[in-house]
Amino acid sequence: MTTTMTPLEAARADLHSRLAARAGAAGLPAPAVSRIGDTNVLGDTGLACGPAATVHLTAQAVLLGPWGGAPAAGPACGTCLAMRRQRLRTRTERDALETGTQTTAAGAWPVLPDHTVDAVWSLHRLIASGAARHPAEGPDAGLPQVTELDLETLRVRTFPLLPEPMCPRCRPFTEESAARAAKEATLPAPGPLPKPRPDSYRLRRASDHPLPVKALANPVCGVLGGGTWIDVTSPTTAPVAGSVFMRGYAGLTDVTWSGQANSFADSRDLAFLEGLERYAGTHRRHRAPVVTASLEELGDRALDPRACGLYGPRTYAEDPMVEPFDPARPIPWVTGWSLRDGRPVLVPARLVYYSAGTAADNFVFECSNGCATASSWEEAVFFGLLELIERDAFLLGWYGDLPLPEIDLDSVRSPAVRAMVARAALQGYDVHVFDNRVDLPVPVVTGLAVRRDDAPGSLAFAAGASFDPETAVESAVSEILTYIPHLPGQVAERPVELAAMAEDFDLVKRLPDHAALFGLPAMRVHATGYLKPPRTAPLDELFASWEQRRPRTGDLRDDLLLVRDLLGEAGCEVIAVDQTTPEQRRMGLRTVAALAPGLLPIDFGWTRQRALTLPRLRTAPYRAGMVPAPLREEQLRRVPHPFP
DSSP states (O other): OOOOOOHHHHHHHHHHHHHHHHHHHHTOOOOOEEEOSSSOTTTSTTSSOOTTOOEEEOSSEEEEEEEOOOGGGOOOOHHHHHHHHHTTSOHHHHHHHHSOOOOOOOSSOSOOOHHHHHHHHHHHHHHHTTOOOOOOOGGGTTSOEEEEEETTTOOEEEEEOOOOTTOTTTSOOOHHHHHHHHHHTSOOOSOOOBOSSTTOOOSSOGGGSOOOHHHHBOTTTOSSBSOOEEOTTOSSOOOEEEEEEEEETTEEEEEEEEEOOSSHHHHHHHHHHHHHHHHHHHSOOSOOOOEEEOHHHHGGGBOOGGGGOOOOHHHHHHOTTOOOOOTTSOEEEEEEEETTTTEEEEEEGGGTOTTOOOGGGTTOOOOSTTEEEESSHHHHHHHHHHHHHHHHHHHHHHHTTOOOOEEOGGGOOOHHHHHHHHHHHHTTEEEEEEEOOSSSOSOEEEEEEEESSSSSOOEEEEEEEOSSHHHHHHHHHHHHHHHTTTHHHHHHTOHHHHHHHHHOGGGOOSHHHHHHHTTSGGGGGGGHHHHSOSOEEOHHHHTHHHHHHSOOSSBHHHHHHHHHHHHHHTTOOOEEEEOOOHHHHHTTOEEEEEEOBTBOOOOOSTTOOGGGGSTHHHHHHHHTTSSSSOOOGGGSOOSOOOOO
16 A cells, blocks of 8 residues: 655655755765644644654745753754644644644645755754854843744744743653652742832832743744734834734634733733733643542542532523533542642642633633732732732622722822823723722722713723732723723724624623623613712722731732732632743743632623622622622623623
8 A cells, every 4th residue: 555645745855865965975964854834743743753853844944953052941852843833823724734624735845946955954064063153142042943944035044942841752741740840830938028119019020030032932933923013003002912823612712912011122021921821821831740530539629610600501501612510520630729728729620721621621611810920929829819809809890780989090199190091081081990899908990991972982991909009000091001092993893793792792702792892882871880980089098998908018928818818708718720831930930820719700701601600799799888788680780791
C-alpha cells in the first residue's frame, strides 16, 4: 500500500536533501528539517517536529531554531515553536487542523528555488557557527531565538521564544514534574508583605515587572498574539490592545487583552499583564495533578459547586450546552487553598479555568471573575477578592433595584477623575458615580455615563472596588471611559437585533449583548434608580465609617485578612487556586483564581444568570438594613444586567 505524500512533506523532504547536499560539499553535518502547519500539534502533539530538527518548513516561511538563550530560560525545541505558532494561525487554519475538517491541497507548495535554499543554508551556517547575535534586549535577551525567512520576500526576522510549558518533548509529564508543579503552587512561607505606603495596595507598579514584550507578542511565536495595536484617535484613553484565538466551549474565541491608561506606555504594561492573566485563566498550563472523581467520593475534601450557584431549571431543560450538576458523576478537580480553614480543598476545574472543560462537568459556564495577577500570591488573592466583591455588589444593586446614593463628584479630590469627567463631557456624556456597597463595607463604586441626547449609546455602566474610596471612583470612571467612544457605533451596527432583545430578553446571549443593549435609549426606563438617585452626598461623608475601619498598617496581609473575615461574616468561605504559569513565574508574577462561594457571580446571557437563583440576592439587602424584609420575587429587577 502506498501513501500519497502531502505537498508540505514533499517540500520538506526536498529541502532536507538539498541542504544535506550543501552540507556534504562543505564537509559539515546536515541539519534536520521538520514541517510545521499541516499537523495538529496542540492535540496530536509531537508528530510534526523531530526533537533534533533546527530547520522548520511552513507554507509561508522557513523557521530556524530555537537557538541561543541563557540556561536560566530553560530548554526549547521545535515542538515548542510549533505549538506557539499554531495558536497564531487564522480561524480557518486552526479549525481545519484542530477539528478534523478534511482539507484538499491546492497544488505543490511551497516552491523552493535554489536561491531560497541558499538563503536557508547561509542562515543555518550562521546560527550553527555561533556567529548569530541576539537582537533582543532587556527581559527578551536571555530567551531562545527563532529566525524566520519569508519564502515570498526573503525577509529575515528574528524573534524570542518563550518555552512552551506543556511541550511533550522537552517538558513531558512525569510524576516528578507533577510533584514539582504542585510544590510551586503551594502557599509561600508566612511573613509580612511590606507595602510601599499604608494606603497603597500594589506591591509593585505594572512597569516594574520584567515583561519580555517581544516574546509575548510577535507574528511567529508570540504567547499572547501576533502583536499589539494602539488607537491614537481615542478621545478618552490611550489604549493598547492585542488578541489571540483561544479554544473554549463554543470553539475558537477571539480573546482581546488591553490596557486603557492615560499614556501608551502605561497602557502597554497593563495590556500585557491582562493578557498574561487570561492566558493563565483560560486553560491549565502547568503540570500540577488533576483529580478526577465525584463529589460523593471526595466529601468534605472538595468544594460543592452548588454553593457557587447553578442555573435555573429552564436553562438546563432548554440549553443543549449545559447539564445539571450530578454529585455522583466524576469530574476534574484542581487543588485550592481555604483561607478560612487553612487547608487544601479541591475545586471543580470548571470553576477555575474558564475556557476549558469536559462533557462531564458542563454544569455552568464560568468567566474570569475573581482572577487576578500580581507580584505575590497574597496580592493576587486580595485583588481577586476585590473583583468578586465588586461584581457581587453591582448585581445586588441591579437585580435588587436598591436605592444607591450618588457620590458628589465635586467632593472627589483626584485630578485624574476630574480630567476623565471632562473628557466624557466632550463626548456628550455626563458621568455619575454611586456608593454601591450593600452588606460588605469595602468601597464599591458603580459608574454611569449618560448620553445627553437620545442617540445610540445611551448608558454605559462600569464598577470599581478598592480599600481607598477615591481609587474605587477612579477605577469605575476609567472603565466607563474605555467604553463610551465605541458604544454608539456598536449600537448603530445592530439596531434591529438590539431592539428585538429589548422585547425578548432571552435573545441576550453573549457578553457584548449586555452593554450594547443599554446603548438603546429605550432601556433608560429600566435604570430609573440610577438616573434619579435617592440622595447625593460627599465622598468623605459616605465612606466615613469605612475610613475608621480600614487598616493603616504597612503589611498587605492585614488587608487580605480583613477581606477574608468580612466575607466570613457574610457566610462566604474564601478559596484561592494558583493558576500561575511557568512563564509568569520567570517574570515574578502570580495569577490566582479567588472564589467566595455564596457571593453573586457575574454571568452573561439572560438564561444563564446564577445570581437570580442564589439566596444572597434576597437576603443581603435585608442584612444591610436597606430593606425591611428579604426581597420577594416581585421586587427583583428581572432585566439583564448592564455590566460590560
